Amino acid sequence: MILNRLSILNFKNIAQADLELSSGINCFLGNNGMGKTNLLDAVYYLSFCKSSTNVIDSQNIKHEENFFMLQGYYDRDGVPEELYCGLKRKQKKQFKRNKKEYSRLSDHIGFVPLVLVSPADSELIRGGSDERRKFLDLVISQFDKDYLNTLIRYNKALAQRNALLKDEVTEASLYEIWEEQMALYGLSIYNSRKAFLQEFIPVFQEFYNYISIGSEEVKLEYTSDIAQGDLSKQLASVRDRDRILGYTTRGIHRDDLEMRLGEYPMKRIGSQGQNKTFLVALKLAQFDFLNKNGTTPILLLDDIFDKLDAHRVERIIKLVSGERFGQIFITDTNRKYLDEIIKQTGNSYHLYNVNNGNITRNKEDAL
Numbered sequence: 115m116i117l118n119r120l121s122i123l124n125f126k127n128i129a130q131a132d133l134e135l136s137s138g139i140n141c142f143l144g145n146n147g148m149g150k151t152n153l154l155d156a157v158y159y160l161s162f163c164k165s166s167t168n169v170i171d172s173q174n175i176k177h178e179e180n181f182f183m184l185q186g187y188y189d190r191d192g193v194p195e196e197l198y199c200g201l202k203r204k205q206k207k208q209f210k211r212n213k214k215e216y217s218r219l220s221d222h223i224g225f226v227p228l229v230l231v232s233p234a235d236s237e238l239i240r241g242g243s244d245e246r247r248k249f250l251d252l253v254i255s256q257f258d259k260d261y262l263n264t265l266i267r268y269n270k271a272l273a274q275r276n277a278l279l280k281d282e283v284t285e286a287s288l289y290e291i292w293e294e295q296m297a298l299y300g301l302s303i304y305n306s307r308k309a310f311l312q313e314f315i316p317v318f319q320e321f322y323n324y325i326s327i328g329s330e331e332v333k334l335e336y337t338s339d340i341a342q343g344d345l346s347k348q349l350a351s352v353r354d355r356d357r358i359l360g361y362t363t364r365g366i367h368r369d370d371l372e373m374r375l376g377e378y379p380m381k382r383i384g385s386q387g388q389n390k391t392f393l394v395a396l397k398l399a400q401f402d403f404l405n406k407n408g409t410t411p412i413l414l415l416d417d418i419f420d421k422l423d424a425h426r427v428e429r430i431i432k433l434v435s436g437e438r439f440g441q442i443f444i445t446d447t448n449r450k451y452l453d454e455i456i457k458q459t460g461n462s463y464h465l466y467n468v469n470n471g472n473i474t475r476n477k478e479d480a481l
């Protein structure tokens with residue numbers, strides 16, 4: 115997947131940009147707060163129909179403006195594709211592929227595969243289990259269309275059961291309808307997550323070992339109530355207790371992905387550099403996994419080198435400048451590592467300066 119051209123109007127602090135991009139490495143250089151992450155977020159938006167940072171869509175519109183617009187011109191396995199997203203304040207956003215509006219945005223997810231590595235990923239380790247489930251859901255739904263629909267169905271059944279619990283309904287037959295649905299859809303989600311992780315975990319470990327030069331042992335372990343057996347039986351057995359609590363305490367909405375360094379939880383004992391290595395390895399494994407689908411994902415690397423020692427930086431530079439990845443967008447506040455990547459890569463590259471939302475091509479890259 116190659117984004118050849120990107121046009122931006124009024125997206126966060128970027129008033130206007132029209133960029134011809136390299137099919138290899140695109141480096142964005144600028145001081146703090148200049149708009150590098152915003153630029154990557156525009157690329158992210160065109161893949162996921164939403165920002166990776168702002169939950170409220172209108173916050174992506176440049177202050178004091180009325181709308182934002184993004185246009186991306188892609189090459190998807192040799193076929194040109196044009197994506198458009200426009201949002202006016204207080205109106206529904208429009209998202210179009212080749213000038214035709216999507217009726218459901220979920221139909222677009224996965225069409226432009228993309229992996230983002232960003233400082234905000236630290237929530238994956240430090241945050242609650244919902245962060246890790248979100249990660250699993252995001253990756254799996256990019257290659258498995260049914261997954262998202264099954265998850266939506268599960269969540270609807272869960273919401274219905276929770277409503278019964280809140281109303282303190284006692285009639286068993288009313289619960290059974292929703293519990294059977296939760297068990298059915300929950301099992302399907304569990305099987306998808308388990309199958310995905312079986313393939314994913316060894317690749318993650320391989321990346322971690324490569325970057326850390328094999329100095330640490332890391333583990334990922336999937337935990338789910340469904341591993342204990344039939345979910346409908348479990349739900350029936352906890353119904354009285356759940357009614358007192360007012361919510362459902364069993365099911366795949368409580369699944370977790372335990373992250374360990376040696377025998378201990380990563381979030382408690384991992385250093386900042388180890389945490390960063392863990393996250394980079396997770397995301398690169400995600401890339402590898404999506405890549406198997408046949409369309410190489412776009413890779414966004416935001417401020418990736420912060421907190422890493424020289425050995426780990428060197429390993430990542432080697433990885434990034436090699437042949438393993440397709441089109442890459444990378445940001446940094448200084449040139450040191452970007453120059454190293456540029457020196458080592460055999461791929462084509464563009465270098466841009468980002469200054470107060472203005473993005474200009476640094477012409478030395480054409481020399």
Ligand SMILES: Nc1ncnc2c1ncn2[C@@H]1O[C@H](COP(=O)(O)OP(=O)(O)OP(=O)(O)O)[C@@H](O)[C@H]1O
Nearest residue numbers: 126127146147148149150151152173174175176177
């Ligand atoms: N809706 C918006 N309208 C105008 N400016 C915005 C909007 N949303 C965010 N900004 C501005 O964007 C800037 C942050 O940009 P960004 O996060 O891209 O910086 P960065 O170059 O990645 O910096 P760093 O190196 O610190 O990560 C802030 O100055 C913020 O005020």
